[in-house]
Amino acid sequence: MLNKANKLPLYYQLYEIILNQINSGIFKEHDKIPSEREFCDKYNISRSTIRQAINELERDGYVYKRHGKGIFVCPKTLKQDLFRFYSFTEEMKKLGKKPTSEVINFEIINDVKIANKMKISINDNLYKITRLRLADDEPVIIETSYLPVNRFPNLTREKLDNTVMYDIFREEYGVDFSKAEEIFKPVITRSHEARILNIKNDIPSMMIERYAYEGDKIIIYSVNIARGDKFEYRVILNK
Numbered sequence: 001m002l003n004k005a006n007k008l009p010l011y012y013q014l015y016e017i018i019l020n021q022i023n024s025g026i027f028k029e030h031d032k033i034p035s036e037r038e039f040c041d042k043y044n045i046s047r048s049t050i051r052q053a054i055n056e057l058e059r060d061g062y063v064y065k066r067h068g069k070g071i072f073v074c075p076k077t078l079k080q081d082l083f084r085f086y087s088f089t090e091e092m093k094k095l096g097k098k099p100t101s102e103v104i105n106f107e108i109i110n111d112v113k114i115a116n117k118m119k120i121s122i123n124d125n126l127y128k129i130t131r132l133r134l135a136d137d138e139p140v141i142i143e144t145s146y147l148p149v150n151r152f153p154n155l156t157r158e159k160l161d162n163t164v165m166y167d168i169f170r171e172e173y174g175v176d177f178s179k180a181e182e183i184f185k186p187v188i189t190r191s192h193e194a195r196i197l198n199i200k201n202d203i204p205s206m207m208i209e210r211y212a213y214e215g216d217k218i219i220i221y222s223v224n225i226a227r228g229d230k231f232e233y234r235v236i237l238n239k
Helices: 010-023 036-043 047-059 088-094 112-118 157-162 165-171 191-197
Strands: 063-066 070-073 078-081 099-109 126-135 138-148 179-187 205-214 217-227 231-234
Touching: 010 047, 036 047, 047 063, 088 099, 099 157, 112 126, 112 138, 112 217, 138 191, 157 165, 191 217
Parallel strands: 078 231
Antiparallel strands: 063 070, 099 126, 126 138, 138 217, 179 205, 205 217
């Protein structure tokens, strides 16, 4: 309940009450929360106080408004801690999400720019693999990966359609990843990316460049476009 003798502003107390109800599962994803009138009757506070609490919740990504319909709970942000090597599949499982992938492009190319990034010969052929990553059947990431053909001979689209990609690397090709480096950049979602991710063009995305190493060699270079409304990345710094 609200405590009017508390030094915390009433709007912030209401903010915390609603947030606790969301985090505890009382209000689930896309549930409609009580109306302003219901909050007024329950807590005996002004509509301006309620609006301030709701506006803060909306700004922080916990609720969204639908004109003429009410206020609804946002889907949970997919949080990833960046302190160790991780895979999308495993991280989604930990969050209780069903991870799936759809290969939308598979080809062999020769690309000077990518070769230079990977520090390999410009004459080396590369697999270019574009996959759509989904969580509970909702598109969240477009992932484009580049791999040297001579390190992964006989890789096929069919294998990727039926097996987790990193499992193929470890089990069939004996890859022992030593480290990964990632570079994050906020970007404007391009129209074809927005169409694939099923979002509006004005929703920003995060571009993640990833260099995966085997020993001191880069064996996978990937560019991910992650929905800005779905992902939150956290870096943990140890002393």
